[in-house]
Amino acid sequence: xxxxxxxxxxxxxxxxxxxxxxxxxxxxxxxxxxxxxxxxxxxxxxxxxxxxxxxxxxxxxxxxxxxxxxxxxxxxxxxxxxxxxxxxxxxxxxxxxxxxxxxxxxxxxxxxxxxxxxxxxxxxxxxxxxxxxxxxxxxxxxxxxxxxxxxxxxxxxxxxxxxxxxxxxxxxxxxxxxxxxxxxxxxxxxxxxxxxxxxxxxxxxxxxxxxxxxxxxxxxxxxxxxxxxxxxxxxxxxxxxxxxxxxxxxxxxxxxxxxxxxxxxxxxxxxxxxxxxxxxxxxxxxxxxxxxxxxxxxxxxxxxxxxxxxxxxxxxxxxxxxxxxxxxxxxxxxxxxxxxxxxxxxxxxxxxxxxxxxxxxxxxxxxxxxxxxxxxxxxxxxxxxxxxxxxxxxxxxxxxxxxxxxxxxxxxxxxxxxxxxxxxxxxxxxxxxxxxxxxxxxxxxxxxxxxxxxxxxxxxxxxxxxxxxxxxxxxxxxxxxxxxxxxxxxxxxxxxxxxxxxxxxxxxxxxxxxxxxxxxxxxx
Amino acid sequence: xxxxxxxxxxxxxxxxxxxxxxxxxxxxxxxxxxxxxxxxxxxxxxxxxxxxxxxxxxxxxxxxxxxxxxxxxxxxxxxxxxxxxxxxxxxxxxxxxxxxxxxxxxxxxxxxxxxxxxxxxxxxxxxxxxxxxxxxxxxxxxxxxxxxxxxxxxxxxxxxxxxxxxxxxxxxxxxxxxxxxxxxxxxxxxxxxxxxxxxxxxxxxxxxxxxxxxxxxxxxxxxxxxxxxxxx
Numbered sequence: 208x209x210x211x212x213x214x215x216x217x218x219x220x221x222x223x224x225x226x227x228x229x230x231x232x233x234x235x236x237x238x239x240x241x242x243x244x245x246x247x248x249x250x251x252x253x254x255x256x257x258x259x260x261x262x263x264x265x266x267x268x269x270x271x272x273x274x275x276x277x278x279x280x281x282x283x284x285x286x287x288x289x290x291x292x293x294x295x296x297x298x299x300x301x302x303x304x305x306x307x308x309x310x311x312x313x314x315x316x317x318x319x320x321x322x323x324x325x326x327x328x329x330x331x332x333x334x335x336x337x338x339x340x341x342x343x344x345x346x347x348x349x350x351x352x353x354x355x356x357x358x359x360x361x362x363x364x365x366x367x368x369x370x371x372x373x374x375x376x377x378x379x380x381x382x383x384x385x386x387x388x389x390x391x392x393x394x395x396x397x398x399x400x401x402x403x404x405x406x407x408x409x410x411x412x413x414x415x416x417x418x419x420x421x422x423x424x425x426x427x428x429x430x431x432x433x434x435x436x437x438x439x440x441x442x443x444x445x446x447x448x449x450x451x452x453x454x455x456x457x458x459x460x461x462x463x464x465x466x467x468x469x470x471x472x473x474x475x476x477x478x479x480x481x482x483x484x485x486x487x488x489x490x491x492x493x494x495x496x497x498x499x500x501x502x503x504x505x506x507x508x509x510x511x512x513x514x515x516x517x518x519x520x521x522x523x524x525x526x527x528x529x530x531x532x533x534x535x536x537x538x539x540x541x542x543x544x545x546x547x548x549x550x551x552x553x554x555x556x557x558x559x560x561x562x563x564x565x566x567x568x569x570x571x572x573x574x575x576x577x578x579x580x581x582x583x584x585x586x587x588x589x590x591x592x593x594x595x596x597x598x599x600x601x602x603x604x605x606x607x608x609x610x611x612x613x614x615x616x617x618x619x620x621x622x623x624x625x626x627x628x629x630x631x632x633x634x635x636x637x638x639x640x641x642x643x644x645x646x647x648x649x650x651x652x653x654x655x656x657x658x659x660x661x662x663x664x665x666x667x668x669x670x671x672x673x674x675x676x677x678x679x680x681x682x683x684x685x686x687x688x689x690x691x692x693x694x695x696x697x698x699x700x701x702x703x704x705x706x707x708x709x710x711x712x713x714x715x716x717x718x719x720x721x722x723x724x725x726x727x728x729x730x731x
Numbered sequence: 732x733x734x735x736x737x738x739x740x741x742x743x744x745x746x747x748x749x750x751x752x753x754x755x756x757x758x759x760x761x762x763x764x765x766x767x768x769x770x771x772x773x774x775x776x777x778x779x780x781x782x783x784x785x786x787x788x789x790x791x792x793x794x795x796x797x798x799x800x801x802x803x804x805x806x807x808x809x810x811x812x813x814x815x816x817x818x819x820x821x822x823x824x825x826x827x828x829x830x831x832x833x834x835x836x837x838x839x840x841x842x843x844x845x846x847x848x849x850x851x852x853x854x855x856x857x858x859x860x861x862x863x864x865x866x867x868x869x870x871x872x873x874x875x876x877x878x879x880x881x882x883x884x885x886x887x888x889x890x891x892x893x894x895x896x897x898x899x900x901x902x903x904x905x906x907x908x909x910x911x912x913x914x915x916x917x918x919x920x921x922x923x924x925x926x927x928x929x930x931x932x933x934x935x936x937x938x939x940x941x942x943x944x945x946x947x948x949x950x951x952x953x954x955x956x957x958x959x960x961x962x963x
Binding site (some may be wrong): 443 | 852854855856858859860861862864866868874878880881882883884890891894938939940942957959
């Protein structure tokens with residue numbers, strides 16, 4: 208029988224948790240004119256996610272009575288009770304008045320999209336910011352910002368930009384920059400990733416990186432944490448929170464802005480050698496977190512930490528490509544450059560493959576640059592995946608090859624043996640390359656299923672590397688469809704062999720330096 | 732000597748840089764392995780200390796105004812007997828007077844000359860964001876040219892210290908190259924941990940260099956030390 212008392216004992220709610228689940232939201236200073244681009248259309252975004260289906264949504268602007276057919280309130284105090292969360296789009300000069308109203312209205316949290324405070328460098332505005340934060344905190348109200356995009360919480364139907372999915376996921380994002388928060392969400396969503404929460408916190412006048420890291424560490428909806436950070440206001444608190452978070456969950460940090468040496472004085476050798484970037488790197492490494500150097504790396508590492516890429520244990524890559532010797536050579540180089548290897552296949556495997564592909568000019572060693580006939584494909588893939596020294600399988604998704612366009616006759620090749628002799632597919636007329644969106648999705652799903660079953664049968668992680676241009680079209684694929692389809696099957700999908708190899712190498716290095724910390728890359 | 736006393740004295744004299752003798756004294760009390768160094772002011776005094784420490788010894792100028800001691804001929808090494816000490820003592824004083832006539836000379840430090848070993852550097856600096864951080868690297872040319880150093884935020888754990896040692900690019904040197912025996916990594920680990928503990932307990936320490944620290948197949952010892960303290 209379910210024991211409520213016992214369940215209650217295990218339930219600890221983080222003090223920040225209520226902020227992510229507001230019962231009602233007021234958008235104060237809501238724009239009444241036509242939508243002005245991506246940034247700042249909070250009201251529209253909340254309509255798009257259908258926030259009103261689960262909570263009150265109150266536009267506030269004294270200049271309008273109605274907006275999109277919904278009642279617009281002149282002030283926050285005129286809105287129905289309760290309002291838990293306020294989004295401030297008012298000018299900085301009006302903020303002090305709004306803060307007083309928030310206190311009176313007893314809201315839980317306020318997000319200041321409003322800019323023009325400490326980030327301007329003005330002493331005066333910095334002290335205004337300080338004073339308003341103090342007033343809010345005294346009233347028990349937490350603030351996000353100023354100068355930021357606020358919260359994206361799919362499960363609570365909160366979104367700060369249009370086009371954010373309402374489907375929740377397991378990745379937590381915090382970002383000092385609003386634009387980069389959008390970039391990371393949109394970029395990762397197209398790779399199949401979904402978010403538990405994403406926060407853009409701007410100036411971090413009240414809530415800042417360490418508060419959110421501390422929350423993310425214990426958030427049951429979050430498995431992987433990623434952050435874009437330019438500078439931390441309180442390095443020690445940040446370091447402690449990062450340590451706590453990274454011990455429990457894969458945590459990936461992208462740091463922007465190379466500043467001058469962080470040391471206060473440099474009378475020593477050590478001081479002269481210590482740059483702020485080196486020390487930031489060291490702090491991340493010490494905490495057990497991973498440093499991404501670029502936006503691409505952040506995307507790839509988040510994909511890796513949430514897919515089969517995190518289970519890869521060794522360095523041996525089987526590369527199954529097709530597309531010519533040149534592609535195989537460059538791919539092998541890219542793999543080698545990252546400290547991974549492309550082991551030769553054992554003779555028994557090579558002999559067996561030769562039976563499948565009796566064609567001169569095709570390479571049946573590793574990298575494997577040949578397409579076996581369809582009926583041998585499954586056997587051959589399994590043979591390669593289980594060969595000695597193979598720790599992972601890189602393959603270009605291959606279903607959809609020579610896919611005929613809708614309504615056309617199947618290619619006039621007889622089934623069976625005669626087809627089997629043809630290792631290379633017949634050229635495809637350009638017109639036939641055009642596939643419908645449905646066909647691309649179907650192909651992607653088929654390829655993802657194929658890779659998933661290969662991995663399940665052999666225990667070797669299967670990584671999908673996408674191809675570009677005509678090659679991708681000949682393979683009947685769309686990159687985004689393949690990214691999503693693979694991701695949903697737990698397959699790491701990367702835009703190129705080089706990026707896949709780099710990501711795997713980084714994951715292996717990360718695991719190595721986490722030795723002695725809890726294993727966060729276990730299966731199950 | 733207690734660090735509080737040393738810091739108070741330095742601040743009273745308007746110094747933020749502790750003398751080598753002061754730095755080594757307080758590091759020794761904190762359990763950091765340093766080659767102890769004694770301040771002398773006369774030849775007689777220096778001879779007595781050298782006799783007690785045991786030959787060979789090193790003599791070094793101690794002056795708040797002279798930062799780069801060896802550049803002005805303020806350091807004499809490998810002094811094997813009393814005669815050598817006597818000659819070196821007078822030479823150092825003469826060199827210092829010639830190079831920096833206005834420098835105030837505290838005295839001459841006598842220390843035991845450690846046998847040759849592999850040079851490493853252990854240091855501390857205070858980062859504006861993270862506070863005190865410990866640095867480790869190979870000494871000499873590796874630190875000068877290659878900047879082959881790694882950092883960790885204080886407090887450093889044993890796991891961190893071991894990782895620092897294995898993270899430098901030239902780590903093979905510590906494992907013993909060309910038939911050399913491997914060096915005592917445990918001694919380096921302990922020194923890093925002691926330094927971390929020292930700065931954690933003494934927040935007035937802003938910067939610190941143990942440069943070089945000599946590492947042997949058994950044991951390690953810092954032969955020079957430098958400490959910068961925060962102004963009041």
